Structure formats: structure tokens, C-alpha cells
Amino acid sequence: xxxxxxxxxxxxxxxxTVAKLVAEKLGYTYIDTGAMYRAVAWKTLQHSKEATDExxxxxxxxxxxxxxxxxxxxxxxxxxxxxxxEIRTPEVTHIVSRVAALGPVREKMVELQRAMAADxxxxxxxxxxxxNVLPNADVKIFLTASxxxxxxxxxxxxxxxxxxxxxxxxxxxxxxxxxxxxxxxxSPLRQAEDAVLLDSTxxxxxxxxxxxxxxxx
Numbered sequence: 001x002x003x004x005x006x007x008x009x010x011x012x013x014x015x016x017t018v019a020k021l022v023a024e025k026l027g028y029t030y031i032d033t034g035a036m037y038r039a040v041a042w043k044t045l046q047h048s049k050e051a052t053d054e055x056x057x058x059x060x061x062x063x064x065x066x067x068x069x070x071x072x073x074x075x076x077x078x079x080x081x082x083x084x085x086e087i088r089t090p091e092v093t094h095i096v097s098r099v100a101a102l103g104p105v106r107e108k109m110v111e112l113q114r115a116m117a118a119d120x121x122x123x124x125x126x127x128x129x130x131x132n133v134l135p136n137a138d139v140k141i142f143l144t145a146s147x148x149x150x151x152x153x154x155x156x157x158x159x160x161x162x163x164x165x166x167x168x169x170x171x172x173x174x175x176x177x178x179x180x181x182x183x184x185x186x187s188p189l190r191q192a193e194d195a196v197l198l199d200s201t202x203x204x205x206x207x208x209x210x211x212x213x214x215x216x217x
Contacts, residue, residue: 002028002121003138003216006129010189011177012150013143014200014208015125020073021209023123026216031067031116032074033126033133036109037100038087039065039078044099051095053102060105065112090163097177100127101184127181130192139216140195143208147175149201 005022007015016032023030040060041051048055068075076084086092099105113133117124126133130140145153151171158165181189191197196215200208 004117004120004134004136005123005139005141005212005216006134006137006192006195007123007125007141007143007212008127008130008189008191008195009125009141009143010127010150010181011174012154013145014153014205015143017205018143018200018208018212019123019125021205022212022216025209025213026121026123028121028123029069029116030074031113031122031124032076033109033113033124033129034096035067035074035076035087036065036112037105038092038096039063039076039083040105040109041092041096041099042083042087043078044095045091051098053098056099056102057104060102060108063108065109067116088161090158090165097180097184101180101186103186106186127189128187130195131190132187135192139212140192141198141212141215142191142195143198143200145199145201147171147178150174 007019009015016034020030040056040063043063044051044056044059047059064079066077075082076087110133113124116122117134124134130137151167151174154174155165155167155170198208198211
């Protein structure tokens with residue numbers, strides 16, 4: 001049976017890495033919703049470094065976000081421009097929670113996400129997939145890990161990409177983002193009542209993926 005798998009959780013929990021692996025093993029389509037909000041943030045910053053709410057809402061009005069699965073991963077385009085790498089910069093990361101907290105932005109992205117999942121056989125990850133975007137998903141996972149572990153993973157990832165980052169600052173940013181995501185008025189980060197809690201602090205990516213695949217059988 002081809003089903004819809006929703007994976008939620010805080011920043012740095014490994015959602016994207018796990019979701020990609022599960023989708024690959026099952027032959028499903030991976031939908032990176034976080035990349036979609038990052039795309040809006042990226043477009044906003046092209047027009048205004050201040051990135052006010054007005055700037056964000058202007059950017060999302062006629063945005064065209066496309067996700068394409070390739071052999072090297074998900075390709076993200078904004079208005080026909082490849083921004084796959086650009087949306088992962090610290091500048092985009094700094095404002096993405098604020099972007100995602102705005103009602104009109106979420107409405108636009110959720111509409112696109114539901115359309116992508118309409119035919120099933122998808123793995124979608126984000127902050128509110130099981131609670132809001134796909135409340136009828138066949139499998140719901142809430143993936144988490146300690147703040148220390150999530151900061152370490154993000155630190156290693158940023159260093160590998162050539163960015164100069166401070167571990168303690170990164171840890172503080174992740175804790176602050178947890179608070180911001182959990183307390184936002186619209187679709188806050190929370191575990192769906194029927195979601196399975198999965199703590200990945202001491203698990204490998206393969207172990208986490210295997211557990212999720214077991215649940216989808």
C-alpha cells in the first residue's frame with residue numbers, strides 16, 4: 001500500500017535527511033516543506049535586507065516554488081531560478097521562522113503542499129504536517145533530539161559547506177527557534193495526538209529510517 005508519511009519536529013532533528021532516505025527506499029516522492037519557506041525567505045532578501053513583514057508578504061504574492069527530485073537531491077527553484085544552495089545560508093536561516101509565522105505565507109505554502117501530496121506515495125517533513133497540512137496522513141512521526149545533539153549536527157553541516165559558525169551561538173539559536181516555532185499563533189510546532197514520538201539523539205539515520213519504514217508497512 002502506498003501511503004502518505006508526515007514527519008514533524010524541531011530544527012536540526014534530522015527530518016529532511018531521514019525523510020529523503022525513507023522516500024528513496026520506498027520509491028516515494030520527498031517533499032521538503034522547509035525548503036519552500038526558505039524559498040520565500042530567499043526571495044524576500046533579494047529585495048530587502050530588512051525583511052519586514054510587508055517585504056515578506058510582497059515576496060510571497062506571486063512566488064512560484066518548484067521542487068524537483070534529482071539524483072543529487074531535491075532541486076529548488078524560485079521563479080525559474082535555481083536556489084537549492086542559496087536557501088541554506090545563515091541569512092535565510094535567520095529569518096525563516098518569522099517568514100513561516102505569517103498567515104498568508106502559510107496559506108500559500110499549505111495549498112501547494114496539499115496539491116503535491118494528493119496522489120499519495122509521498123514523504124513530507126516540516127513543523128505542522130501531521131497537525132495541519134496533512135491531518136489524515138497514514139503515518140505520523142514526531143522526530144526530535146536533544147538541543148546539544150541538534151546543534152552539533154547543524155554545526156557539522158555548516159562547517160562542511162564552508163560557513164564559519166560558533167557552536168554555542170548555534171545552540172542558542174536552535175533553542176530560540178524551538179521557542180519561536182512552538183509559541184507562534186498560526187500552526188505552532190507540536191506533536192499530533194496520533195503521531196509516534198521518535199527521539200533520534202542516540203540513533204543513526206539508518207536506524208531512524210528503519211523504524212519509520214516499519215510503521216508504514
